[in-house]
Each structure stands twice: as C-alpha cells, then as structure tokens.
Amino acid sequence: MNATIYDAVIIGAGPAGASCAVWLSLLGFKPVIVDRASEIGGLSALNPFPDPWNVTAPDLTGEEVSVQMKRSLEAARVPVLLNQQVTDIQRVEDIESETPLFRVLFGENHGIIGRNVVIATGVRHKRPVQMPEGKRYPEILLGPGKHVYMHDFVMKRVAVLGGGDNAFENAIYALDRGVKSVDIYARSIRAQQKWLETINPQSLHVGEYVFNPENMTVNGEQYDTIMVFYGYEPQLAGFNHLNLKIKESGHIWTDHDTAQTSISGIYAIGEVANRMHPCVVTSMADGIVAAKAIQHSLEIL
Structure with a gap:
C-alpha cells in the first residue's frame, strides 16, 4: 500500500x-x-x-x-x-x-x-418535525449563534420555543434589541432561576402548543420571527x-x-x-x- x-x-x-x-x-x-x-x-x-x-x-x-x-x-x-x-x-x-x-x-x-x-x-440544533429538511425559513432561527446576532429584531413580534437556558437567554437578548414583544412557549421549564426572574410571567406560556412554520404561528398567534431552542x-x-x-x-x-x-x-x-x-x-x-x-x-x- x-x-x-x-x-x-x-x-x-x-x-x-x-x-x-x-x-x-x-x-x-x-x-x-x-x-x-x-x-x-x-x-x-x-x-x-x-x-x-x-x-x-x-x-x-x-x-x-x-x-x-x-x-x-x-x-x-x-x-x-x-x-x-x-x-x-x-x-x-x-x-x-x-x-x-x-x-x-x-x-x-x-x-x-x-x-x-x-x-x-x-x-x-434539533429541527422541529414541522420543518422539512432542506426547506429554508428566513424568519425562523434555529438555535443560538451568529444568525441571532445578525438578525433584525426591531419592532417585531417574536416567539421563542423551548424551556432551557438558551431559550430564555436569547429571549432576553431579543428584548434588548427593540422588539415589539416576546412570548416564550415551553412544554416544561429547565432554565436556571436567574433567567426566570427576568421574564414577564405574562409572556411565558407553559404546556403543549401548536407550531405552524408555514403560517409563522404558535397557538394561532402570528409572529414576525420565531426562535427555536429544542436542544x-x-x-x-x-x-x-x-x-x-x-x-x-x-x-x-x-x-x-x-x-x-x-x-x-x-x-x-x-x-x-x-x-x-x-x-x-x-x-x-x-x-x-x-x-x-x-x-x-x-x-x-
């Protein structure tokens, strides 16, 4: 050889x-x-x-x-x-x-x-089952990273999916970038207590939810940007x-x-x-x- x-x-x-x-x-x-x-x-x-x-x-x-x-x-x-x-x-x-x-x-x-x-x-980053592999969703951000840093959040309605540290930390990041509103949807909460203390309880929705990437909706509510943190x-x-x-x-x-x-x-x-x-x-x-x-x-x- x-x-x-x-x-x-x-x-x-x-x-x-x-x-x-x-x-x-x-x-x-x-x-x-x-x-x-x-x-x-x-x-x-x-x-x-x-x-x-x-x-x-x-x-x-x-x-x-x-x-x-x-x-x-x-x-x-x-x-x-x-x-x-x-x-x-x-x-x-x-x-x-x-x-x-x-x-x-x-x-x-x-x-x-x-x-x-x-x-x-x-x-x-785990991809939601509702989002087929290979299909692009410009206003859906998967996981943390540079794409979040480069995204324009100004005056946008934002939904965050996930209950871990990344979800809460990035929700707080978006709140500091001029969003119109941020809602967090989590089936269960795994984030550190320090993140929970910084989020308005009215913005936190715990339990099952329905995510539709084609219509950019969560539980029927429409959003401009959706951030997904499924681990x-x-x-x-x-x-x-x-x-x-x-x-x-x-x-x-x-x-x-x-x-x-x-x-x-x-x-x-x-x-x-x-x-x-x-x-x-x-x-x-x-x-x-x-x-x-x-x-x-x-x-x-």
Whole structure:
C-alpha cells in the first residue's frame, strides 16, 4: 500500500477534534483532520459572544477562540481538510499492517487511510418535525449563534420555543434589541432561576402548543420571527452503517477510560459522545483522553 497512512483520521475540527490532533502531533504521531465546514472551530466558530465559562479565555468570543484553535493546529503542523463531508468509513485489509486500517471517504471519491478514526463531529440544533429538511425559513432561527446576532429584531413580534437556558437567554437578548414583544412557549421549564426572574410571567406560556412554520404561528398567534431552542442532537451522518453502540440519548457509546467506541480503533469524543457536561473545555479534555489512548495503542504494537 503506497498511500500515506495517518495514525489517526479525525472527523471534525471543533474543540474536541483540534485538541486530539494537536496532542497526537506533539506526542510524535501523524494525525489529519477532515471537516465539512469551511472554517475551524465547530459551533464555537458560529458564536460571536464571549464565553465566560472558558476560564482560559473569558474575554474571547467563540469566533476568536476558533482563531486560536487554528493557530494551535498550524503550530503543531496538523493538516486540515475543510469543506469535505465524510460519506463512509471502511475497514481496509493490508497484509503489511499488523492491525486493521480504516479508509475514510469524503467529497467526490476522495479517501485517506488511518490506523485509527476519531469521530468528533459534534452536534447540531434539533429541527422541529414541522420543518422539512432542506426547506429554508428566513424568519425562523434555529438555535443560538451568529444568525441571532445578525438578525433584525426591531419592532417585531417574536416567539421563542423551548424551556432551557438558551431559550430564555436569547429571549432576553431579543428584548434588548427593540422588539415589539416576546412570548416564550415551553412544554416544561429547565432554565436556571436567574433567567426566570427576568421574564414577564405574562409572556411565558407553559404546556403543549401548536407550531405552524408555514403560517409563522404558535397557538394561532402570528409572529414576525420565531426562535427555536429544542436542544441538540449528535451528527452521525456517514456512520450509521458501522452499527456503533449508541446510548439511549442517541449519542455514541464510548469506553469511559479511553473514549474508544464499540469498534476497536474507532473513538468518539466531544458532544457527539456526550461523555461529560458539554462545553468547549470538556470537549478539549475529551480529545486528550483519546489522544493518550491512541498513543498507548500504537506504542505497544
């Protein structure tokens, strides 16, 4: 086999994938990152706000943190292939290798070979069942991020769907941007008490509700903008055929100590596995767990 064989093909250039790649490179191994996005950072790259929960960079926005990730990858000389959607992972039989190899396919018939694969694809905003995949709704905002920051809220009637922290925090953000009104619809409340104390109780509707994206209505009330915060779901496209063990939550099951999945040589880190409370810091830590486990597996060969 003449093709370059990487020690790890890492799918995803967010905090988990970048951390794993940098550690592997600094440990003396050869990783490569593949990501369908056009920039490094995962969901962080879409966050224009400071992240005070990140104790190493409390004044940096998610976008600025992503720039730091890019600098770290460049300093560690990790190759990163962007704008490449992974379509398949295949086992490769190679008589020259003592362990199974994997071929990761992406784009139009492109592929790279790795001794290990690390799935770090993260999560995406849950889409309401009433909104078909692929159909655009310009005035319906899914999840937090730059699209909320760039949206014009002035004198608009806004509905917020969801009962978690993101729903309440973004409702308060909209209230500070000159809206005409904001109503929150939640089947149950999971938000912190501090957010509840800032919302007018008359604007909060708890219980079942009917959402019609075509008419931009909730319970028959029409709105100019609707913000949807139904949480996140793991991005598993391209991996379903592997029959990886999946947790009841829908995330990939992994060994607690190594981050290895139910298939030897395939690891899952960050929010796609939801091994720890999801955030930038735990995702980076997860990347280190996988990097050290891969180091151990390669050095005992």
